[in-house]
Amino acid sequence: MQIDEKTVRRVARLARINVTAAEAKSLQGELSGILDWVKMLDEVNTDGIEPMTSVEAMALRLREDKVTDGSIGPDITANAPMTEDNFFVVPKVVE
Amino acid sequence: MTDLTSLTLAAARDGLRAKKFSSTELTQAFITAIDKANPALNAYVLPTPGHALAQAKASDALIAKNQARPLEGLPLGNKDLFATKGIRTTACSNILAEFKPTYESTVGQNLWNAGAVMLGKLNNDEFAMGSSNETSRFGPVTNPWRRKRNGAIDNTRLVPGGSSGGSSAAVAANLCLAATATDTGGSIRQPAALTGTVGIKPTYGRCSRWGIVAFASSLDQAGPIARTTRDAAIMLSHMASFDPKDSTSVDTPVPDYEAALQQGVKGLRIGIPREYRVDGMSREAQTSWDQGIAWLKAAGATIHDISLPHTKYALPAYYIVAPAECSSNLARYDGVRYGLRVAGKDLTETYENTRAKGFGKEVKRRVLIGTYVLSAGYYDAYYLKAQKVRTLIKRDFDLVWDKVDCVLTPTTPNPAFGFGEKSGDPLAMYLEDIFTVTVNMAGLPGISVPAGLSSEGTPIGLQLIGKPFDEATLFRAAQVIEDAAGHFPVPTKWWA
Known part of the structure; x- marks a missing residue:
C-alpha cells in the first residue's frame, strides 16, 4: 500500500502533530513499508474468531460509589505550563 | 573488603542483616560507581544520591533495632517510566519536560515500603518504544559488554537492548543491585539477554500499572532485571501486588518466588516450539537453545516438540495493536x-x-x-483483524498447556549489535522482538536467563514462557539453566 503525502498530512492532523515537508516525505515511505508488512495478517483465516478484548477472562471490578480522592487542585495543576487559581490556562477557544 | 557493588541482591541482604556492612556504606559504594561509570554508559538519567543516602540512613536505624523489612537498605535503580513523587519523571521524552509527579507508582511504593533504597532514574527508549535504547531524549545507553574480534577487544559501542536499556546496563555494570523495568513487546527480556542479566515479565495483571507511564495498556507489564534468578525472584515478590487503582490488576496472592527456586525440574514437561526456528537466527542462538534443552533434560525434565502455528503473525499484529493503543494513550500530551x-x-x-x-x-x-489503523475506513481491516489474530495467538498457547508446563525458546535471534546498525530501518529493529512479543500478546509470563556467550564474547539469553500466574515454575527452570550455564559478569570495567 502506497501512502501519499495527502494521507500523511490527514493522519498527522488527526494526531495533532505538525509535520514538516521533509518529515511528510520520509514518513510516506516508512508508513507504507510498515503497512505493507502488517498486511501479512491477511493470510490468516479469522472467520468466526472473536477479537481479543482482554488476555484474561475477567469481569471489570465494581467499587463502592463513594468519593475516595479529591481536593488536590494544587497537585493536579502543579506541573502545568500555565495556570491561574488551580485552573489550566489555554489559548482562547470561543470568541 | 570485597567490592560491595559486585554482591548479588541476596548476598547484600544477608550481609546487611549480619551487620557486616551498613546500608550507607553499600549505597555510597554504588553512588561512587555511578559517578565513575555514567559519563561512559549513560545508564542513569537522574542519579539521586541525596535521596538514596537519606533512605539508607533510615534503613540502618531499623537494622540496628533488628526491625529490618524484607528489602531493607538494598539500593535499586528505577526506570524513568515509573512515577516518583517529587523526583523528575520523563519517560525519556522531551514532551514531559521537567515533570515532577505528585504521587509514586504502586510498584515503586511496594519496593520502598519493603525498605529498598532508590539510587536514581534509569534511561530507556522514549516512552519505552525501541529495542536499543537509542531513542531516549537523554541519548543512548552503552552496553558494558564489548565484542571480541580475532581475539582482541573491539571498541565498537554496543546497544544494551531496549527499551529497558538503562536497567540492563546498570545491573550488568554493578551500578545497582537490581532494577525496575517494563515490558510491552520484549523490553525486559531482550535487554536482559543482551547484557547477561536475568529479566522477567510477569503475567499481565500481576504487577500494578498504576503510576507507570502508559505505552500500550493491554500489553504493558512491570518486572525486574537482576543479576541472578534468585535476585529476580526476590524482586518480583515485592513488586507484585493487587492494586484497586489498576482495573486490570488481578486479586490473587503473591507467592514467595524465592522459596520455589530449589525445587528443580524433575518431571517438568518442557515444550519446544518448532515455529521459533526462524530464518536469520544465528547459529549460536540455535546452539544455546540445544544446550538449554540438554541441561533441562539432564535435570530430569521431559522435552516435547510442540507447535504454535500463529507465531509468525504475532509481530505484525503487535505493530497494529501497540501503535493503536499508544496513539490513544499519548493523546494526553x-x-x-x-x-x-x-x-x-x-x-x-x-x-x-x-x-x-x-x-x-x-x-x-x-x-x-x-492513528491511521484506528481511522474511519481502516479500523476493521487493521485493528479488528489484529485483535482476532491475537485471539488465535493466545489460543495456540492455551492448546499446549495440556501437554507442557512451560516453553523454552531463544530470547533474541542474535546477540548485542552496534549503535546505528538497525536504527535506520524500523522493520529491522522491530524484528528484535520476534521471540518475545508473542508472550505479551497472550498475556503470559516470560523470563530471560543467560545461557552462554557468543563467538564474539557477548551474552546470549534463553527464554522460558509459562502458564498464566505460574511465574514460580519459570524461576525453577531458570535456576536450573543458571546452575548449568554459570554466571556472566562483565569481563572488564573498561569505563572505570
Whole structure:
C-alpha cells in the first residue's frame, strides 16, 4: 500500500502533530513499508474468531460509589505550563 | 573488603542483616560507581544520591533495632517510566519536560515500603518504544559488554537492548543491585539477554500499572532485571501486588518466588516450539537453545516438540495493536496539563506545535501508524483483524498447556549489535522482538536467563514462557539453566 503525502498530512492532523515537508516525505515511505508488512495478517483465516478484548477472562471490578480522592487542585495543576487559581490556562477557544 | 557493588541482591541482604556492612556504606559504594561509570554508559538519567543516602540512613536505624523489612537498605535503580513523587519523571521524552509527579507508582511504593533504597532514574527508549535504547531524549545507553574480534577487544559501542536499556546496563555494570523495568513487546527480556542479566515479565495483571507511564495498556507489564534468578525472584515478590487503582490488576496472592527456586525440574514437561526456528537466527542462538534443552533434560525434565502455528503473525499484529493503543494513550500530551508547551495561534496549533517538538521520531511514527489503523475506513481491516489474530495467538498457547508446563525458546535471534546498525530501518529493529512479543500478546509470563556467550564474547539469553500466574515454575527452570550455564559478569570495567 502506497501512502501519499495527502494521507500523511490527514493522519498527522488527526494526531495533532505538525509535520514538516521533509518529515511528510520520509514518513510516506516508512508508513507504507510498515503497512505493507502488517498486511501479512491477511493470510490468516479469522472467520468466526472473536477479537481479543482482554488476555484474561475477567469481569471489570465494581467499587463502592463513594468519593475516595479529591481536593488536590494544587497537585493536579502543579506541573502545568500555565495556570491561574488551580485552573489550566489555554489559548482562547470561543470568541 | 570485597567490592560491595559486585554482591548479588541476596548476598547484600544477608550481609546487611549480619551487620557486616551498613546500608550507607553499600549505597555510597554504588553512588561512587555511578559517578565513575555514567559519563561512559549513560545508564542513569537522574542519579539521586541525596535521596538514596537519606533512605539508607533510615534503613540502618531499623537494622540496628533488628526491625529490618524484607528489602531493607538494598539500593535499586528505577526506570524513568515509573512515577516518583517529587523526583523528575520523563519517560525519556522531551514532551514531559521537567515533570515532577505528585504521587509514586504502586510498584515503586511496594519496593520502598519493603525498605529498598532508590539510587536514581534509569534511561530507556522514549516512552519505552525501541529495542536499543537509542531513542531516549537523554541519548543512548552503552552496553558494558564489548565484542571480541580475532581475539582482541573491539571498541565498537554496543546497544544494551531496549527499551529497558538503562536497567540492563546498570545491573550488568554493578551500578545497582537490581532494577525496575517494563515490558510491552520484549523490553525486559531482550535487554536482559543482551547484557547477561536475568529479566522477567510477569503475567499481565500481576504487577500494578498504576503510576507507570502508559505505552500500550493491554500489553504493558512491570518486572525486574537482576543479576541472578534468585535476585529476580526476590524482586518480583515485592513488586507484585493487587492494586484497586489498576482495573486490570488481578486479586490473587503473591507467592514467595524465592522459596520455589530449589525445587528443580524433575518431571517438568518442557515444550519446544518448532515455529521459533526462524530464518536469520544465528547459529549460536540455535546452539544455546540445544544446550538449554540438554541441561533441562539432564535435570530430569521431559522435552516435547510442540507447535504454535500463529507465531509468525504475532509481530505484525503487535505493530497494529501497540501503535493503536499508544496513539490513544499519548493523546494526553497536549501542552495543557503538564510538560512542554509550544504556543501557536490557537489551541489546535498549540497542540500540533507542542507534539511536533516534544515527540521524537519513533514515537511520532508509532502515533501516526496507530492513528491511521484506528481511522474511519481502516479500523476493521487493521485493528479488528489484529485483535482476532491475537485471539488465535493466545489460543495456540492455551492448546499446549495440556501437554507442557512451560516453553523454552531463544530470547533474541542474535546477540548485542552496534549503535546505528538497525536504527535506520524500523522493520529491522522491530524484528528484535520476534521471540518475545508473542508472550505479551497472550498475556503470559516470560523470563530471560543467560545461557552462554557468543563467538564474539557477548551474552546470549534463553527464554522460558509459562502458564498464566505460574511465574514460580519459570524461576525453577531458570535456576536450573543458571546452575548449568554459570554466571556472566562483565569481563572488564573498561569505563572505570
